[in-house]
Amino acid sequence: MDALVTGGTGFVGANLVRELLADGRTVRVLARPGSDRRALEGCRVEIAEGDLLDRDSLRAAVAGARRVYHVAADYRLWARDSRELYRANVDGTRHVLEAAVEAGAERIVYTSTVGALGIPRDGTPGDETTPVGLEDMVGPYKASKFLAERVVDELAARGAPVVIVNPSAPVGPWDIKPTPTGQMIVDFLKGKMVGSLDTGLNIVHVRDVARGHILAGDRGKAGQKYVLGNRNMALIEIFRALASFTGVRAPRFRVPYGVAWLAAFCMESAARVTGGAPEVALDAVRMARKRMYFSAAKAVRELGLPQTPAEDALRDAVTWFVERGYAPRPAKAA
Numbered sequence: 001m002d003a004l005v006t007g008g009t010g011f012v013g014a015n016l017v018r019e020l021l022a023d024g025r026t027v028r029v030l031a032r033p034g035s036d037r038r039a040l041e042g043c044r045v046e047i048a049e050g051d052l053l054d055r056d057s058l059r060a061a062v063a064g065a066r067r068v069y070h071v072a073a074d075y076r077l078w079a080r081d082s083r084e085l086y087r088a089n090v091d092g093t094r095h096v097l098e099a100a101v102e103a104g105a106e107r108i109v110y111t112s113t114v115g116a117l118g119i120p121r122d123g124t125p126g127d128e129t130t131p132v133g134l135e136d137m138v139g140p141y142k143a144s145k146f147l148a149e150r151v152v153d154e155l156a157a158r159g160a161p162v163v164i165v166n167p168s169a170p171v172g173p174w175d176i177k178p179t180p181t182g183q184m185i186v187d188f189l190k191g192k193m194v195g196s197l198d199t200g201l202n203i204v205h206v207r208d209v210a211r212g213h214i215l216a217g218d219r220g221k222a223g224q225k226y227v228l229g230n231r232n233m234a235l236i237e238i239f240r241a242l243a244s245f246t247g248v249r250a251p252r253f254r255v256p257y258g259v260a261w262l263a264a265f266c267m268e269s270a271a272r273v274t275g276g277a278p279e280v281a282l283d284a285v286r287m288a289r290k291r292m293y294f295s296a297a298k299a300v301r302e303l304g305l306p307q308t309p310a311e312d313a314l315r316d317a318v319t320w321f322v323e324r325g326y327a328p329r330p331a332k333a334a
Helices: 011-022 055-062 083-102 139-157 180-189 206-219 235-246 257-274 282-287 297-303 310-323
Strands: 003-006 027-031 046-049 067-070 107-111 162-167 169-171 200-205 225-228 231-234
Touching: 003 011, 003 055, 011 027, 011 169, 011 206, 027 055, 046 055, 055 083, 067 083, 067 206, 083 107, 083 139, 107 139, 107 206, 139 162, 139 282, 162 206, 169 180, 169 206, 169 310, 180 235, 180 310, 200 206, 200 235, 200 310, 206 225, 206 297, 225 297, 231 235, 235 310
Parallel strands: 003 027, 003 067, 027 046, 067 107, 107 162, 162 225, 169 200
Antiparallel strands: 200 231
C-alpha cells in the first residue's frame, strides 16, 4: 500500500486522495464507521474503519503503508465540550504517529494549520519561524493544534520521519461540510454577507494544498514545517473578487468588532440553551481581530508548491457549490 490518509473523507483529505490516485498510487483511507463518505465519490480506495482514539484500529490501518498522511482533525471553532478537540487533535495525533513509526512507515506528513503559527505584530506575513506560544492561541481548536505540533516535534526529535504542513485557508471543490471558509462563500452566494469585518486570510487552492502534502512527503525534510498557502487577501477583497465573476453584490459596510462579538456571544448563549451550534462562534470573531497573513515562500522554494491564482480557487469553489446545490446559480457564470 502506497499511502494511508486519515481524514480522507474531509475537504483537504479527499483532495489529497484524488491527487494521490492521479499519480497512480494505491490509497487506504481511515474512516469512522458510518461516516459521511460523499467526498470520496468516484475514488477507488481501500477503507479501513477505525478511530483516532482506538489504537488497535490504527495499527491495522497503518500496516504496510509506505507513507502516512495524518490529515484528520476535529475542526470546530465551537464545541460544547472542548475536551473533545484535545482528545482528537492531540491524543489522536500521538496515536497515529506512534502507530506509523511502529509499522515502519517511510515518511509521515502531519497536517497542522497556520493557526498554530505566530503572526508578527508589525503586520508582515508570518512564516514557519515566527515566534509563538500557547498563550497566543485563540480557542481550543488552535490550542489543540499547537499542542499537537509539540507531539510531532517530540517524535521527530526521537527520529520519526515526520514532516509538518500548515495549510492556510483552502478553497475549492469537495468542501462537503462545508468548512468555515467554504460556508462564507456559500453565504455570500445566498446574499447573506451584508457586512464585512476588517480582517484578512491567506487564500490557497485546495488542490495546491493536496499537492503540497505529496511534495512534503517526497521532498520535505524530517522535523521541518512548511506553510501551504498563496495569496494574502483582505476579507473585503475576497468578497469583491467573488462579486466580479458572480454578479452578487459585495458587502457595502464594515461591521465593528464589538458588534460582531456581541452577536456571536448571543448566538453561543442561545446554542447552549437549545443544544444546537451557533451560526457564528466567538472564537471566529476573536480570530478576526488579526489578519491571518502568511508567507509560503519556503514551501515554494523547497517543495515546488504550486501557486494557482486565488481568483481561480474562488471560482472553482463557486462552481462546485452551485453545481452541488449549496447555493443558487449566480447572475454571471462562475
